[in-house]
Amino acid sequence: ILNVEQSPQSLHVQEGDSTNFTCSFPSSNFYALHWYRWETAKSPEALFVMTLNGDEKKKGRISATLNTKEGYSYLYIKGSQPEDSATYLCASRAGNKLTFGGGTRVLVKP
Amino acid sequence: DTEVTQTPKHLVMGMTNKKSLKCEQHMGHRAMYWYKQKAKKPPELMFVYSYEKLSINESVPSRFSPECPNSSLLNLHLHALQPEDSALYLCASSPQGRGNGYTFGSGTRLTVV
Numbered sequence: 631i632l633n634v635e636q637s638p639q640s641l642h643v644q645e646g647d648s649t650n651f652t653c654s655f656p657s658s659n660f661y662a663l664h665w666y667r668w669e670t671a672k673s674p675e676a677l678f679v680m681t682l683n684g685d686e687k688k689k690g691r692i693s694a695t696l697n698t699k700e701g702y703s704y705l706y707i708k709g710s711q712p713e714d715s716a717t718y719l720c721a722s723r724a725g726n727k728l729t730f731g732g733g734t735r736v737l738v739k740p
Numbered sequence: 741d742t743e744v745t746q747t748p749k750h751l752v753m754g755m756t757n758k759k760s761l762k763c764e765q766h767m768g769h770r771a772m773y774w775y776k777q778k779a780k781k782p783p784e785l786m787f788v789y790s791y792e793k794l795s796i797n798e799s800v801p802s803r804f805s806p807e808c809p810n811s812s813l814l815n816l817h818l819h820a821l822q823p824e825d826s827a828l829y830l831c832a833s834s835p836q837g838r839g840n841g842y843t844f845g846s847g848t849r850l851t852v853v
Contacts, residue, residue: 634782662838673744674783674830676841719782726771726790728842730782 634722636731643710643738650706651734653720657701662723665694665705668733669716677705677718710738741766746831746845754853755821761848763814763831772814773842774806775830783830789814790836821852 635654643649655663662681666674678687683698691708707714717733744765753759763772771790775783788796789808797806803825805817814831828849832842 664841666841666844671846673844673846674842676843679839679841681838723838726773726788727785727796728773729785732782 634720634729634731636718636720636734638734639732640735640737643707643714643736645710645712645738645740647710648706648708649710649736650704651718651736653703653705653731655701655703655720655722655731657698659724660698660701660722661725663696663698663703664721664723664728665703666719666721667716668719674719705734707736710736712738712740714738742843744831744833744843744845746829746848748848749846750849750851752851752853753818753821755823757821758817758819760818761816761829761831761850763816763845764812765833765843766812767833767835767843768811769833769835769843770811771834771836772808773832773834774814774816775832777828777830777847779827787816818850821850823852826851 665677668674678694680696685696687694693706696703715738717735719733721728721730747762774786777783785798786800787806792808803820807815828847830847831845834842
């Protein structure tokens with residue numbers, strides 16, 4: 631994998647349901663993997679910075695896992711709420727260069 | 741203060757104009773970044789400053805000229821832009837170190853007419 635790729639591009643989730651989506655990144659020379667949450671007209675907000683293979687991080691109802699050997703990370707949202715509606719960006723860091731995936735746009739329907 | 745502040749929030753400029761975008765942070769971060777985001781695309785890195793020195797230029801056209809006057813300020817000077825340069829310009833900062841996330845500003849929405 632040469633680029634950072636996210637899937638799906640968008641998803642609709644019913645309020646209360648759980649969901650997850652994927653980020654694929656180059657596994658060679660891995661340095662760090664970032665997850666950001668970006669609401670319209672606001673700043674991208676850092677959710678997680680992951681550096682170790684097997685890392686699992688959690689922030690409230692949102693958690694993430696990391697597999698550096700195969701080059702993927704999953705983001706999970708448990709019990710989705712309307713306020714979780716946002717674009718979730720992952721980014722692979724090499725030194726001071728952060729390369730973003732195309733994002734997963736999540737819409738939580740009441 | 742835990743924010744990155746960008747001004748102006750919106751800017752409309754003609755192709756012969758000269759304008760500047762400003763970014764400010766007071767978190768003591770020594771790395772600062774400019775990103776460009778076109779509609780429905782991910783942010784793309786333009787420039788990186790580390791300890792007030794330009795460390796990465798992603799082959800950005802010379803009509804974009806970055807400047808870092810001190811550790812808290814980052815400017816992007818614009819001159820003779822093209823309509824295709826219309827985009828959201830995001831500034832970010834970070835501490836040095838592998839485990840640190842970036843703090844982003846909310847961006848300047850630039851329209852070149």
